[in-house]
Amino acid sequence: MEGTERTKPEGGRETRTIAVDLVARVEGEGALRVTVKDGTVQDVELRIFEPPRFFEAFLQGRHYSEVPDIVARICGICPVAYQMSAVHALEQIFAVKVEGTLRDLRRLLYCGEWIESHALHVYLLQAPDFLGYDSGIAMAKDHAAVVTRGLRLKKAGNAIMTLLGGRSVHPVSVQVGGFSRVPLRRELEALKDELLWARDAAMETVRWVASFEFPDFTPDYTYVALRHPDEYPLNEGQIVASNGLQISVSEFEQHFTEHQVAYSNALHCTLQGAPYLVGPLARLNLNQKHLTLLTTQALADLGLALPLRNPFHGIIARAVEVLYALDESLRLIERYEPPPLPSLPVTVRAGIGMACTEAPRGILYHRYHVDGDGLIREAKIVPPTSQNQGRIEQDLRLFMPRLLSRPDNEVALECERVIRCYDPCISCATHFLKLDIKREGAM
Amino acid sequence: MSKHDPEKTRPKLGVLKFASCDGCQLSILNLEDDLLALGRALDIAYFPEASSSVNPGPYDLVLVEGSITTAEDAHRIRSVREQAKVLVTIGACATAGGIQALRNWDDIEAFKRAVYPRPDYIQSLSTSTPISEHIHVDFELWGCPIDKGQLLRVLTDLLAGVQPRLPADSVCLECKRRGNVCVLVAKGMPCLGPVTRAGCGAICPSMGRDCYGCFGPSEGARKGPGLPPNTTSLAQHFYGELQLIPVEVLRRFRGINGYAAPFKEESESWDKKT
Numbered sequence: 001m002e003g004t005e006r007t008k009p010e011g012g013r014e015t016r017t018i019a020v021d022l023v024a025r026v027e028g029e030g031a032l033r034v035t036v037k038d039g040t041v042q043d044v045e046l047r048i049f050e051p052p053r054f055f056e057a058f059l060q061g062r063h064y065s066e067v068p069d070i071v072a073r074i075c076g077i078c079p080v081a082y083q084m085s086a087v088h089a090l091e092q093i094f095a096v097k098v099e100g101t102l103r104d105l106r107r108l109l110y111c112g113e114w115i116e117s118h119a120l121h122v123y124l125l126q127a128p129d130f131l132g133y134d135s136g137i138a139m140a141k142d143h144a145a146v147v148t149r150g151l152r153l154k155k156a157g158n159a160i161m162t163l164l165g166g167r168s169v170h171p172v173s174v175q176v177g178g179f180s181r182v183p184l185r186r187e188l189e190a191l192k193d194e195l196l197w198a199r200d201a202a203m204e205t206v207r208w209v210a211s212f213e214f215p216d217f218t219p220d221y222t223y224v225a226l227r228h229p230d231e232y233p234l235n236e237g238q239i240v241a242s243n244g245l246q247i248s249v250s251e252f253e254q255h256f257t258e259h260q261v262a263y264s265n266a267l268h269c270t271l272q273g274a275p276y277l278v279g280p281l282a283r284l285n286l287n288q289k290h291l292t293l294l295t296t297q298a299l300a301d302l303g304l305a306l307p308l309r310n311p312f313h314g315i316i317a318r319a320v321e322v323l324y325a326l327d328e329s330l331r332l333i334e335r336y337e338p339p340p341l342p343s344l345p346v347t348v349r350a351g352i353g354m355a356c357t358e359a360p361r362g363i364l365y366h367r368y369h370v371d372g373d374g375l376i377r378e379a380k381i382v383p384p385t386s387q388n389q390g391r392i393e394q395d396l397r398l399f400m401p402r403l404l405s406r407p408d409n410e411v412a413l414e415c416e417r418v419i420r421c422y423d424p425c426i427s428c429a430t431h432f433l434k435l436d437i438k439r440e441g442a443m
Numbered sequence: 444m445s446k447h448d449p450e451k452t453r454p455k456l457g458v459l460k461f462a463s464c465d466g467c468q469l470s471i472l473n474l475e476d477d478l479l480a481l482g483r484a485l486d487i488a489y490f491p492e493a494s495s496s497v498n499p500g501p502y503d504l505v506l507v508e509g510s511i512t513t514a515e516d517a518h519r520i521r522s523v524r525e526q527a528k529v530l531v532t533i534g535a536c537a538t539a540g541g542i543q544a545l546r547n548w549d550d551i552e553a554f555k556r557a558v559y560p561r562p563d564y565i566q567s568l569s570t571s572t573p574i575s576e577h578i579h580v581d582f583e584l585w586g587c588p589i590d591k592g593q594l595l596r597v598l599t600d601l602l603a604g605v606q607p608r609l610p611a612d613s614v615c616l617e618c619k620r621r622g623n624v625c626v627l628v629a630k631g632m633p634c635l636g637p638v639t640r641a642g643c644g645a646i647c648p649s650m651g652r653d654c655y656g657c658f659g660p661s662e663g664a665r666k667g668p669g670l671p672p673n674t675t676s677l678a679q680h681f682y683g684e685l686q687l688i689p690v691e692v693l694r695r696f697r698g699i700n701g702y703a704a705p706f707k708e709e710s711e712s713w714d715k716k717t
Contacts, residue, residue: 024495028465051462051512052567053543057554062694069655073542073699076466076588124472124493135494137482144479151475158473166646168473169466169588170657173650180652260561267559342651416495425465 024416025125025135026424032415033263034400041400044393046419048266059379064090064176064348064370071366072170074381077120077425080113080161081359083174084235085366085381088355090176093370094346101339102178103235108332109164109171110234110357111325115157115198116168117360118280118318118325121423122209123150126315129417130212146208149201153322156198160329163187178343188333195330202323203298209319210302218309219398221391222271223282226358232290232324233283235357240286241271242307249356252365258382266386275390278362279422280317281308292327295320311395311421318423348374359384361423385424392422454503454602457489459523461509461516462543462571466588467534468492468508474591484602500526504601510536510543510571517568517577524578529601532574533594535587535700539659542587544571544702573702582607587657587699590642610641611662613672614654618645626653633681633695638672638705655698660705671705678709689716 030048034041055074062070067086072079084106091098098106123146124136133139140147158168163183165171173179224245226237239255240246247255258267270276285307288296299306299320308317350372356365362384369378399418403411458468472493474481481487488498505527511517524530532538540547546554551569555562574580584597593609600607610616614636618625623645627634632653636645640658647654661672674696681687681695693713696706 024491024497025493029460029491051516052555052558052565053462053512053541053571054546054554054558057557058542058545058549060557063691066694066698069699070542073464073466073587076464076469079464079466120469120472128495134496135487135490137479137487137493138496140479140482147479151478154473155475158475166650167588167643169469172647172652172655175652180647181650260559260564262561262564265565 025128025420028425030264030424032396032419034396034415036400036404039404041397041404044396044400045261045263046389046393046396047263048389050265052265056379056381059368059376062376064368064374064376067368067376068174068176069170069172071381074383075425076169077117078113078359078361079170080110080165080174081357081364082366082381083171084110084357085355085359085364086368087174087176088235088357089353089366089368090370091346092353092355093351093368094176094349096177096344096346098178098344101337102182102342102344104332104336105164105179105182106174107234108329109161109174111329111332112157112160112164112168114325114360115322115329116154116161117157117423118322119150119154119157119205121360122205122315122318122322123147123154125423126420127209127212129420130209130315149204153198153201153205156194156326159191159194163191175343177346178339178341180342182338182342185336185338188336192330192333195326195333199294199323199326199330202319202326203294206298206316206319206323207302209315210304212315214310214312215399216310217312217395217399219311219395221282221309222274222276223285223307224271224276224278224363224387225283225286226356226363227286228290230290232287232328233358237356239356239363241276242282242286245271249365250354252354252356252382253367253380256365256382256387258386264389266389267382268390269382269387270390275394276387277311277391278384278387279314280321280360280362281311281314282362283358284308284317284320291320291324292331294327295324298323311418314421314423348372361385361425362387383425385422388422388424392419392424395421453484453486455488455498455501456485457500457502457505457523457527458487458493459489459491459505459507461507461520461537461574462512463509463534463536463541465492465508467537467586470533470588470591470594471506474595477595481598485598501528502526503528504598505530506533507531507537507574508533510540510573511577512543512568512571513566514568515566520574520577529581530574530578531582531584531597531601532580533584533589535585535657535659536571537574538583538585538703539700540571540573540702542699542701545697546571547702548697571702584609585640585659585700586642590644593642612641613637613661614639614641614643614645614648614658617641617643618648621645621649623648626651627680631685633685633687633691635677635695637677638674656696656706657699659700659703674705674709675712678713689713693717 035043071082161168223242226233228237365382597607634653635656636654696710
């Protein structure tokens with residue numbers, strides 16, 4: 001939704017307000033307000049007006065065993081991420097270490113979510129920007145085969161989640177200590193053919209998105225992601241940044257701080273006072289040595305050298321991670337032997353635990369304080385989109401000047417495209433995007 | 444332009460959200476095999492989560508996700524109703540207030556202080572309420588998230604001009620049909636299946652755990668068609684046989700659909716016992 005408004009205040013200086021009431025093709029609702037004075041961008045405010053739902057408040061007094069079911073509801077697009085950060089934080093308190101096959105299954109479930117969430121964003125939310133359509137469904141009129149491939153790819157991710165979790169949106173099997181049920185070997189085997197197809201489709205996806213035309217835009221980013229000594233990060237690792245930061249997850253709150261701004265229902269998070277980038281681009285750039293042979297080859301064939309520094313290349317990073325997740329899923333299925341028990345025994349004890357996992361959109365931090373009865377005393381959740389918020393605003397500030405000579409509606413559209421690069425999940429960040437450009441003075 | 448252009452006579456669909464997780468809207472996009480056919484059968488005129496193309500109403504059919512938690516949204520839902528010929532709520536938030544309705548038993552100001560350093564910046568009502576508390580709703584689709592098969596059935600029925608009907612009996616029936624061992628009787632888990640609406644396919648017991656009521660209260664069992672389920676009997680079983688303490692019984696009913704009348708009344712009756 002867009003609108004243009006011009007006012008001429010006393011003194012003859014012109015103020016223009018361009019408004020996009022709702023940034024489309026993002027999860028949740030938010031707005032953008034940009035003030036332009038005498039041809040210079042003065043202020044950029046990403047305003048998240050998705051109403052707050054107060055998860056951290058109503059988690060207080062709930063039993064630890066209810067947490068995976070409750071926090072899943074923060075986000076229908078990445079429920080597994082919330083469940084994973086939660087169970088790992090709680091297991092830290094109870095000194096439970098989930099290893100071996102159960103650890104593999106959690107990794108496999110998370111791969112399913114990455115495939116589903118990334119395929120959704122690549123095909124239905126972001127590709128229409130590059131090919132000039134309003135939606136993936138509209139794009140299908142001219143590119144039926146491509147969209148059909150994307151939907152089938154997305155479905156392959158959902159199939160993994162449905163097998164392991166009972167359903168793909170808000171899976172039901174994840175619990176502290178493991179799962180309520182683990183699959184039979186033959187059930188996993190039955191997925192293989194489709195995942196092999198999907199892996200080929202993911203290779204084609206990487207080639208397809210790499211052929212798009214990208215604006216020349218390379219801001220100076222501080223990337224932040226998990227890093228694990230042996231594998232591409234999903235559930236475990238240290239927090240590392242491209243500025244040399246290397247900390248354990250328990251040190252997160254000493255380095256990253258959340259603060260509130262009047263115009264948004266989402267808290268902003270900064271690293272040592274400055275914005276930073278999380279998500280596929282950051283993950284890929286900080287973890288290239290753990291990509292599989294196939295994934296590295298796909299990048300090399302296209303002449304793509306890491307680090308990728310253009311936010312618009314996020315779509316390539318997502319496609320590469322879909323390929324990785326399928327390769328990894330097939331590897332995990334191949335070596336699967338059902339564990340003796342679906343879940344490890346848990347002995348409740350009081351304490352505080354933290355965990356950080358790699359949600360599709362970037363690191364997701366949880367901290368819980370549990371009492372001796374297993375009840376939650378305090379919860380803190382820092383979702384990826386609130387971490388990227390400051391960086392999105394910063395990028396818009398840098399990207400806007402090249403747009404200012406263009407009409408308001410085009411500026412608005414281009415800004416929305418920049419925002420979509422981050423695949424922002426506003427439902428998560430709040431714990432509608434409205435674009436409002438205020439122009440003052442000339443231009 | 445031809446008068447018989449089928450593009451122009453397709454029913455206009457609007458999809459929008461209030462306070463929610465977006466999972467029910469995602470369930471529409473998860474209709475992978477049928478999504479493009481749906482896009483041909485319906486004119487997807489307003490669906491900001493999936494399309495930048497925004498066409499003004501009125502709409503033949505509007506799907507509403509999410510609950511009402513702000514004064515602005517309480518106002519907005521009225522204008523949505525004016526634009527909608529048929530309005531269907533999708534999911535637990537829109538149909539029963541959702542998990543965020545847990546605030547309805549608590550102090551919203553304390554909630555704001557628990558999450559935000561500057562609670563004064565936050566505009567929020569003290570309650571999260573279902574859409575039907577604000578406007579007339581033509582059909583309510585339960586589930587957290589909704590079942591995409593049920594959604595497709597409701598859309599197909601509405602397109603054919605048929606009043607949709609979905610089973611309102613309990614998860615137990617689906618569970619028995621799947622041949623599951625009863626987790627309530629055999630494993631002593633506090634399963635809400637006996638009082639929860641069918642539709643999910645008894646996922647939880649099939650995955651070796653107790654149902655937690657995400658499809659809302661069932662109808663009809665024992666008390667008769669259209670009547671609420673016998674939550675009291677189940678709650679007494681949790682308390683007497685499974686040895687749950689009163690606050691645990693309360694929490695069982697005060698969950699995803701805790702603000703749906705039968706679950707609300709049951710949890711409140713245990714409030715007095717804790």
